[in-house]
Amino acid sequence: MKRRIVPFWFPNLGCPTRCTFCDQFAARGEAISLPNPEQLRTAIEAAAREEAPCSLEAAYYGGTFTALPAEMQERLLEPASTLLKQGVLAGIRVSTHPSFTSSEAMARLGRFGVTTVELGIQSFADSVLAHNGRDYHGERALQACRSVQSAGLALIVQLMPFLPEASEEDDLDAARLVAELVPDGVRLFPTVALAGTRLAEWWREGLWKPPSLEATTARVARMLRIIAPARVSVLRIGLQASRSLDKAVLAGPYHPALGELCRSALLADVVHFAMAEVHRSETTRPHLIVESPLASLLTGHDHFGLGMLNKWRPADSYTWTIGPNTAPPARQAHSSFWRSEVFLVSLHGNVVRVSRT
Numbered sequence: 617m618k619r620r621i622v623p624f625w626f627p628n629l630g631c632p633t634r635c636t637f638c639d640q641f642a643a644r645g646e647a648i649s650l651p652n653p654e655q656l657r658t659a660i661e662a663a664a665r666e667e668a669p670c671s672l673e674a675a676y677y678g679g680t681f682t683a684l685p686a687e688m689q690e691r692l693l694e695p696a697s698t699l700l701k702q703g704v705l706a707g708i709r710v711s712t713h714p715s716f717t718s719s720e721a722m723a724r725l726g727r728f729g730v731t732t733v734e735l736g737i738q739s740f741a742d743s744v745l746a747h748n749g750r751d752y753h754g755e756r757a758l759q760a761c762r763s764v765q766s767a768g769l770a771l772i773v774q775l776m777p778f779l780p781e782a783s784e785e786d787d788l789d790a791a792r793l794v795a796e797l798v799p800d801g802v803r804l805f806p807t808v809a810l811a812g813t814r815l816a817e818w819w820r821e822g823l824w825k826p827p828s829l830e831a832t833t834a835r836v837a838r839m840l841r842i843i844a845p846a847r848v849s850v851l852r853i854g855l856q857a858s859r860s861l862d863k864a865v866l867a868g869p870y871h872p873a874l875g876e877l878c879r880s881a882l883l884a885d886v887v888h889f890a891m892a893e894v895h896r897s898e899t900t901r902p903h904l905i906v907e908s909p910l911a912s913l914l915t916g917h918d919h920f921g922l923g924m925l926n927k928w929r930p931a932d933s934y935t936w937t938i939g940p941n942t943a944p945p946a947r948q949a950h951s952s953f954w955r956s957e958v959f960l961v962s963l964h965g966n967v968v969r970v971s972r973t
């Protein structure tokens with residue numbers, strides 16, 4: 617059944633510090649007032665009437681939920697908790713900060729039926745966290761993830777590649793830790809400078825250089841290569857474009873199809889390595905066959921994926937065609953080279969085949 621999230625925004629509420637890159641008011645628009653419990657109940661019931669049949673979840677986003685006073689958390693959760701017991705909601709999720717994941721805090725969430733905790737981890741590297749106003753260490757971030765998991769709650773990890781001071785290795789390390797933790801999902805938000813943040817000042821002063829779209833997709837693709845084999849769902853790549861964000865983003869990789877571009881770069885990256893493998897054993901040029909529904913990953917957005925591949929491998933060093941969909945038995949005859957949620961890359965002689973998974 618389709619899942620629909622009913623989000624309630626609590627911009628920066630409960631946050632222990634203001635992180636250098638964050639302004640939830642700018643990100644969501646100014647006209648946000650905190651809903652009272654009755655408004656929460658009414659909004660959820662209205663969504664249930666409009667959206668049926670679907671699996672509905674209420675989400676408390678935009679701040680540090682578990683840092684709020686306990687009575688406030690309980691007052692906010694109570695209407696959703698009741699609707700969960702009545703079967704109107706299928707789940708409740710909250711977003712919070714790694715420093716507020718004590719067993720007591722997790723137990724409270726559990727009592728009110730919270731099913732998922734989204735942790736704004738951003739980076740596991742101590743120096744990156746310190747530089748960006750995050751008041752904890754990487755070890756604390758790991759413990760926070762484990763606290764959520766050991767409380768029996770689903771864990772979603774949010775990471776921000778390209779934070780100031782983050783090297784490529786820092787971002788790849790974060791991906792490796794996610795692959796080890798195997799959370800229930802990950803969201804990747806490549807860093808952008810929002811108006812009114814310290815990061816925007818750093819950008820104006822030349823202290824932070826935003827990555828190009830190409831550099832962003834290449835690095836995120838490398839992160840995905842690490843995360844995908846661990847069967848971790850990638851729920852989102854890049855901020856969801858909106859009118860308020862269109863105005864608020866001053867610099868950085870903000871693109872309405874960033875996720876698709878990153879998946880194109882991932883396909884190009886994996887195919888590049890698969891072709892290198894072919895070269896090891898074959899004397900003929902590699903031939904790439906891409907199943908037709910996946911061809912847009914190479915040809916979409918003005919041949920973005922193909923452009924990436926040709927940066928790493930000259931266009932005349934291989935041939936390629938869009939192939940028909942392959943029947944499952946033929947797929948099994950191929951040796952699997954790499955698999956993601958979206959595509960499978962397999963090798964057969966000098967042929968590199970990309971099929972749906």
Ligand code: SF4
Pocket residue numbers: 628631632633634635638639640678679680713736
């Ligand atoms: S990143 Fe998270 S903890 Fe930091 S200010 Fe924003 S909402 Fe608060």
